[in-house]
Amino acid sequence: MVVLAKGELEQIALPAAVQKAAVPLADVPEVDLAAAGGGDVRGREAVARAVVAACEGHGFFKVTGEGVPTELLARVEDAAAAFFALPQLEKEAATATAAAAAPGSPFGYGSKRIGSNGDLGWVEYLLFGVTAAGTAALSVPGEEASSLPPISDSLRDLLDEYIVAVRAMACEVLGLMAEGLGLEERDVFARLVLDKESDSMLRVNHYPPRPELKQSAAGPHGRLTGFGEHTDPQIISVLRSNDTSGLEISLRDGSWAAVPPDRNSFFVNVGDALQVLTNGRFRSVRHRVMVSSLRPRVSVIFFGGPPPQERLAPLPSLVEEDGGRRRYREFTWREYKASAYRTKLAENRLCHFETAAHD
C-alpha cells in the first residue's frame, strides 16, 4: 500500500484559499459523428469544420453519435469499479508482472503517485500499453513482452473490446480533422494511431470520494487535486467518465472551467503531438481533475500515439498557410516521449521543441 510521507497530503490537498475556482464550461463544443457518417457530403463537411473549430478553440470537445455500444460502456464502468473495490494488496498483486514491475515502467496499478517525478494526486489507476491487436498490455510493443496482465479476465476482455471501438472512433475523428483542415492526405493523423507500432495507451482512473472533512488538509471548502494540471503528450485522447464531476480545462485566458460530466458522451483532447503536426493551429489543452465530490469518479482514457520511430514535424501545407513559419523542429516520438517523461506533470513540454521566431 502507498503510504504518503508527512507533508505529501498537503501537496494534494491545497488549502481553499490558494485554489483558483473554476466556473462551469457553458459552451462545450459538441460533435455528432452520426451526422458525419450518413453519406451526406454537406453534413460531413459541416462536422469536419466544427471539429477543426473546436481544436483551434479549446482543444477540447464532446463527441456523440459514435456508435460504441452503451452496454459495453456500462460493463467497462462496472468492471473498473469492481477492480478498484478490491483490497489494496490484491490490486497491487493483480498487475505485478515482470514488465510492469520493471524500473521506469509506467504500466500497471498505481495509487497517488503519478509518473516517476514526484507528482501526487487523489487517484488510483491502471495504465496499459495498447498492442496492434487492440489489447491492453503491460509492456509496449517492441519491448520486453509480458504475459497478459493477470487482472480479472472479464475486465481485460472488456478493455480489449473497448480499445478496438474507441480507437476506431478516435481515427474517425482524426480523419475529420484532416478533412476540415483541407489536407490532401486524409489519413495523415489516423494512420499514426492505426500503425501496428503505434504507441497508444489506455488508462483507467478512479478518484475516491474526498476524505472526511475533519481529516482533510484542504479544509471544509477546499478541493483535492485528483490529477494535476497537464497536457497529454500524444496525438489525441478520448475520455469517458461516469457522472461525477472533476474534469477542468484551462481556457486561453488562463482561467479554469469545469466540464459538466456526461456519462453518455466521449470527450476528446488535442494532445501535444497534434499541436506540433498542425504547426500550433490546434491547441493541446491543459486540463486537470479536482476532487470535491463525495461520489467516486471513474474515467477511462485512450491516448492515441504514433510509433516510436515516427518523425513528427509541422505539416508543410500548414506551415505554408502560416506564412512559412515553422513553429516546431522535427523530432521522433521516442525523443519527445523520453523528454516528456522526465518532466513533472504541470511542465510545458513543447517549449523545448519550439523554433526561434525567425526560423
Ligand SMILES: C=C1C[C@]23C[C@@]1(O)CC[C@H]2[C@@]12CC[C@H](O)[C@@](C)(C(=O)O1)[C@H]2[C@@H]3C(=O)O
Ligand atoms: C508526470 C508524468 C506522468 C506522465 C508522464 C509524466 O512524466 C509527464 C506526462 C504524464 C502523462 C499525462 C497523460 C497520460 O496520463 C500519461 C500516461 C502520459 O502519457 O503522459 C501520463 C504519464 C504517466 O502517468 O506516466
Ligand SMILES: O=C(O)CCC(=O)C(=O)O
Ligand atoms: O481522469 C480524468 O478524468 C482525466 C485524467 C487525465 O487527464 C489523464 O489521465 O491524462
Ligand SMILES: [Fe+2]
Ligand atoms: Fe490528461
